[in-house]
Amino acid sequence: MDDYISQMKQFVNEHATGPTIVIAGAGLFALRRHMAGRVCRSKARLDGKTVLITGANTGIGKETAVDLARRGARVILACRDMGRANRAADEIRKRSGNGNVVVKQLDLASLKSVRALAADVKASEERLDILINNAGIMMCPKWKTEDGFEMQFGVNHLGHFLLTNSLLDLLKKSAPSRVVNVSSLGHEHGKMHFDDIHLDKDYDPIISYCQSKLANILFTRELAWRLSGTGVTAYSLHPGAIRTELGRHVTQSMSLWKLMKYAHLMLLWPFVKSPWEGAQTTIYCAVDESLQNVNGLYYSDCAPKQPKLQACDDASAKKLWDISASMVGLA
Numbered sequence: 436m437d438d439y440i441s442q443m444k445q446f447v448n449e450h451a452t453g454p455t456i457v458i459a460g461a462g463l464f465a466l467r468r469h470m471a472g473r474v475c476r477s478k479a480r481l482d483g484k485t486v487l488i489t490g491a492n493t494g495i496g497k498e499t500a501v502d503l504a505r506r507g508a509r510v511i512l513a514c515r516d517m518g519r520a521n522r523a524a525d526e527i528r529k530r531s532g533n534g535n536v537v538v539k540q541l542d543l544a545s546l547k548s549v550r551a552l553a554a555d556v557k558a559s560e561e562r563l564d565i566l567i568n569n570a571g572i573m574m575c576p577k578w579k580t581e582d583g584f585e586m587q588f589g590v591n592h593l594g595h596f597l598l599t600n601s602l603l604d605l606l607k608k609s610a611p612s613r614v615v616n617v618s619s620l621g622h623e624h625g626k627m628h629f630d631d632i633h634l635d636k637d638y639d640p641i642i643s644y645c646q647s648k649l650a651n652i653l654f655t656r657e658l659a660w661r662l663s664g665t666g667v668t669a670y671s672l673h674p675g676a677i678r679t680e681l682g683r684h685v686t687q688s689m690s691l692w693k694l695m696k697y698a699h700l701m702l703l704w705p706f707v708k709s710p711w712e713g714a715q716t717t718i719y720c721a722v723d724e725s726l727q728n729v730n731g732l733y734y735s736d737c738a739p740k741q742p743k744l745q746a747c748d749d750a751s752a753k754k755l756w757d758i759s760a761s762m763v764g765l766a
Contacts, residue, residue: 472675472712472736475502475719482507485562485609486721487602489513489541489595490570492523495617495674498714499567503721504531508565513541513552515570543570543594544580546763553601562609563602565721568595568651569617574640584762585633587640591647596654597763603667610666611727614658615720618651618733620673623743625649627751632758650755652733652742657752659731668727670720671742673735677713 486503490496491512504510504527512527514520520538527536539555542548556563571591580589599614606612625645628634634643655671662669719737720726733742745751760766 472708473715475715475723475737477723479722479724480506484564485509485560486565487511487513487563488567488569492516492520494710495677495714495717496569497523498710499717500527501530502718504533504536509535512538515542543590544586546582546597549594549597550601553598556602557605563605564609564612566599566602566606567615567717567721568599574644577638585643587643587647588633592650592654593759593763596759600765606667607665612667613721614669615717616651616655616671617717618671618673619648621645622649622652622746627755629754649746652746653752653755656731657756668730671733672716672720674713674716676707677710
């Protein structure tokens with residue numbers, strides 16, 4: 436018996452690598468599935484409807500455009516780089532089988548450009564059923580917009596704030612319609628610096644980004660309240676950690692010690708969402724039938740989620756609205 440036990444121990448020791456690899460592989464697969472998140476299951480069609488998506492020439496914006504075009508929508512790609520946008524439009528037409536994909540220029544760092552796009556859309560489009568405020572910039576150096584605003588707050592929030600308000604009449608005319616604002620889990624680390632909204636006293640790219648993403652949710656909350664009873668509903672969302680170009684400015688703006696501090700997160704890179712996976716919650720908020728009578732909520736992985744406490748503060752939402760309206764000339 437002792438010889439048998441000894442032989443079994445020796446066998447396990449000699450063949451331990453196999454089970455270890457299997458267990459490790461299963462764990463990595465489970466992590467990848469968890470990171471991928473849920474998928475929008477709605478089969479809703481959008482024939483005869485018009486969708487406008489900002490920043491739709493790449494990443495989750497482009498994947499969102501492909502999906503909504505496949506559902507039959509007329510899709511407007513509102514982008515800064517017209518060359519890239521036209522190439523993306525060709526790809527979207529081919530992948531979706533829908534030729535009704537058009538490109539319009541939009542630079543969210545310019546209020547003049549935002550107003551020009553809104554005027555173009557109102558003059559050329561009979562309806563607007565879904566507005567998806569998707570474009571954004573992440574952790575860039577201390578840059579200014581054309582109008583002198585801090586770049587991340589200006590692009591991620593103020594540009595979309597003006598665009599949405601400029602298109603509200605068309606959205607109301609097309610009701611039931613939806614506004615979808617792409618925010619981020621980063622809002623949980625955000626704070627509205629109302630006394631220094633452009634962070635002129637002490638700029639930090641991470642603090643700026645998180646503030647702008649918190650602003651997206653507060654904007655959605657106030658917008659939903661103001662649109663109550665109009666047939667226009669608003670949603671904000673966290674798309675997940677995604678393999679896109681959004682983080683291209685990180686190495687330019689972060690000091691070496693901060694890069695080293697977050698270097699371990701690079702180990703998760705193979706497990707983060709693809710652009711298609713990252714687009715699912717945006718698509719869900721844009722089309723899912725169950726959201727038709729829901730307004731102002733925040734979503735993650737195709738399900739409602741409770742945002743950070745300050746993101747639920749009505750006073751902060753109203754204050755941000757009033758400040759933003761004054762900045763963009765709507766007050």
